[in-house]
Amino acid sequence: MTKHKREAHSLTAASPGRQAWSRLLQNRMARIGGFLFLGITLTCLFAPLLITSSPEAQDLAYGAQPPSAKHWLGTDSLGRDLFARILVGGRISIGVGFAATLVALLVGVTYGALAGYIGKRCEALMMRFVDAIYALPFTMVVIVLTVTFDQKSIFLIFMAIGLVEWLTMARIIRGQTRILRRRPFIEAARVNGSGHIRILLRHILPNLSGQIIVYTTLTIPAVILLESIISFLGLGVQPPTASWGTLIHEGAQKIDDAPWLLLFPALFFSLTIFSLNFLGDGLRDSLDPKETIDQP
Amino acid sequence: MHRLLIRRLLQAIPTLWLIATATFFLLRVAPGGPFDEEKPLSTEIKEQIEAHYGLDQPLYRQYFSYLGNLLQGDLGPSYKYPGWDVQEILLQAFPVSFELGCWALLVALVIGIPAGILAAALHHRHAETGIMMAATAGICLPSFVVGPLLILTFSLLLGWFNPLGWTYPADRLLPAITLGLLYAAYIARLARSGLLEVLTEDYIRTAHAKGLSQRKVLLGHALRSALDPVVAYLGPAAAGLVSGSFVVETIFFIPGMGPFFVNGALNRDYPVVMGTVLFYAVLILLFNLIADILQMWMQPRTRHDEA
Numbered sequence: 303m304t305k306h307k308r309e310a311h312s313l314t315a316a317s318p319g320r321q322a323w324s325r326l327l328q329n330r331m332a333r334i335g336g337f338l339f340l341g342i343t344l345t346c347l348f349a350p351l352l353i354t355s356s357p358e359a360q361d362l363a364y365g366a367q368p369p370s371a372k373h374w375l376g377t378d379s380l381g382r383d384l385f386a387r388i389l390v391g392g393r394i395s396i397g398v399g400f401a402a403t404l405v406a407l408l409v410g411v412t413y414g415a416l417a418g419y420i421g422k423r424c425e426a427l428m429m430r431f432v433d434a435i436y437a438l439p440f441t442m443v444v445i446v447l448t449v450t451f452d453q454k455s456i457f458l459i460f461m462a463i464g465l466v467e468w469l470t471m472a473r474i475i476r477g478q479t480r481i482l483r484r485r486p487f488i489e490a491a492r493v494n495g496s497g498h499i500r501i502l503l504r505h506i507l508p509n510l511s512g513q514i515i516v517y518t519t520l521t522i523p524a525v526i527l528l529e530s531i532i533s534f535l536g537l538g539v540q541p542p543t544a545s546w547g548t549l550i551h552e553g554a555q556k557i558d559d560a561p562w563l564l565l566f567p568a569l570f571f572s573l574t575i576f577s578l579n580f581l582g583d584g585l586r587d588s589l590d591p592k593e594t595i596d597q598p
Numbered sequence: 599m600h601r602l603l604i605r606r607l608l609q610a611i612p613t614l615w616l617i618a619t620a621t622f623f624l625l626r627v628a629p630g631g632p633f634d635e636e637k638p639l640s641t642e643i644k645e646q647i648e649a650h651y652g653l654d655q656p657l658y659r660q661y662f663s664y665l666g667n668l669l670q671g672d673l674g675p676s677y678k679y680p681g682w683d684v685q686e687i688l689l690q691a692f693p694v695s696f697e698l699g700c701w702a703l704l705v706a707l708v709i710g711i712p713a714g715i716l717a718a719a720l721h722h723r724h725a726e727t728g729i730m731m732a733a734t735a736g737i738c739l740p741s742f743v744v745g746p747l748l749i750l751t752f753s754l755l756l757g758w759f760n761p762l763g764w765t766y767p768a769d770r771l772l773p774a775i776t777l778g779l780l781y782a783a784y785i786a787r788l789a790r791s792g793l794l795e796v797l798t799e800d801y802i803r804t805a806h807a808k809g810l811s812q813r814k815v816l817l818g819h820a821l822r823s824a825l826d827p828v829v830a831y832l833g834p835a836a837a838g839l840v841s842g843s844f845v846v847e848t849i850f851f852i853p854g855m856g857p858f859f860v861n862g863a864l865n866r867d868y869p870v871v872m873g874t875v876l877f878y879a880v881l882i883l884l885f886n887l888i889a890d891i892l893q894m895w896m897q898p899r900t901r902h903d904e905a
Contacts, residue, residue: 438875
């Protein structure tokens with residue numbers, strides 16, 4: 303871009319949203335991450351149209367076979383096509399990722415915004431509760447919750463994960479709401495006679511949207527990771543349903559004679575996490591340049 | 599200092615009570631009980647066993663007796679390992695997990711801090727980008743991918759290490775790397791950004807102006823305050839190492855707390871699950887306190903904020 307053009311660009315006074323969008327597009331890693339994640343998600347979504355062999359079709363005569371023209375990524379010990387299994391497993395992993403993030407989003411934003419808006423004793427009490435659960439490792443809490451929910455259904459697994467991941471969201475949203483609450487425009491709205499619910503929905507929430515978008519993007523990979531960990535430990539998705547976690551678990555047990563069973567699911571998994579993290583980092587840089595997180 | 603200790607101690611009590619209460623009721627809501635075998639026990643036997651463990655009592659009474667025992671430091675008997683108390687299981691298995699965690703933390707610090715310093719020293723060069731890319735990759739590669747890959751490379755292809763087990767000193771290395779790598783990546787990021795921030799301060803310019811070498815400025819003057827975020831991160835890192843070790847123990851067949859906790863969860867062994875959760879909660883609160891004290895010691899500036 304020439305200098306002249308850039309000046310013209312800044313004179314047109316783009317909206318904050320458009321400015322953030324153009325900053326995001328300039329970030330090469332975020333761009334790559336975004337396209338990669340979109341590609342993987344769409345491939346998994348349209349898996350039934352792409353794969354020729356059913357992920358459940360067994361071919362016991364051959365057993366685990368290395369990649370070939372017929373089975374691009376090889377087959378597992380029951381002769382099932384690995385590519386098909388990865389794509390179908392990806393639908394579970396990514397699906398759980400989105401669903402659990404939605405749960406975390408709804409609970410976390412509501413809780414955090416209410417706590418930050420109400421303030422005083424109530425806020426302190428609400429945040430003490432969050433701190434108490436925060437004192438435990440997430441994996442542990444999810445394991446306890448999967449026991450409570452009896453880990454037979456995917457629905458309950460993503461509920462369990464969502465009910466843990468909302469804590470981070472609540473903390474961030476509460477911090478922002480506290481800052482917003484003292485701003486003059488909230489006072490102005492109150493003077494205007496707006497009710498509390500209206501202020502929360504019309505004035506606070508839109509001002510939180512940047513944070514919400516960033517942490518949603520960063521929560522999805524955290525959720526996918528958590529689901530894989532509990533599936534890897536045997537507490538998550540149960541066979542015959544497969545997620546990337548269970549595929550990696552199966553592969554890890556057969557590394558000595560069929561390493562591709564580990565390598566390919568691990569590759570898809572890591573690429574997804576990688577791309578989402580880059581996208582999330584890019585979004586954070588473009589939407590709220592000041593924020594940094596160090597939550598593992 | 600004393601105020602901090604007393605305040606933390608007072609905060610720990612409601613936190614632990616909340617955790618104990620939440621875990622207790624969450625586990626009891628769970629469908630299925632500890633004595634639902636695949637081959638069902640006869641009703642009389644099951645009732646007798648449940649009576650033995652007090653499971654026939656009303657829930658509130660079980661809750662208060664559990665809390666009462668807890669105050670006396672008694673975590674109760676395991677349902678699935680007859681004759682074992684939860685304390686005994688913890689005493690036997692936890693040292694293994696703890697050792698693994700310590701090695702992993704060592705790996706994380708030994709790799710992470712030098713990598714972070716190097717990246718900051720080479721700011722705006724290709725090497726920095728390379729190190730930071732590697733750090734991001736490290737964050738995205740979970741232990742259950744790294745572990746099997748390490749086994750594949752170093753045990754099966756090169757034959758340098760045992761693939762599984764916890765018998766010889768050399769068995770510590772692969773699990774420690776597997777567990778520590780993620781934290782090495784985080785620490786590298788924190789150390790780099792911490793250093794870069796400190797390097798803009800006035801006293802660093804003074805150090806340069808009086809003619810010190812870049813190396814002396816970095817290591818002698820900047821590092822101490824630059825490591826502040828790393829020290830602050832040690833508390834959460836310890837928490838992560840604890841639960842991360844469950845996965846690594848499963849991969850390498852290490853006899854730590856992981857298998858007990860996971861099997862306890864699968865088999866509704868309530869006392870084992872609750873005991874482990876509470877024990878680790880105490881541990882994490884302790885680690886956070888240690889990290890805070892360490893931070894105050896290294897960074898006198900934060901002492902005043904605390905009071």
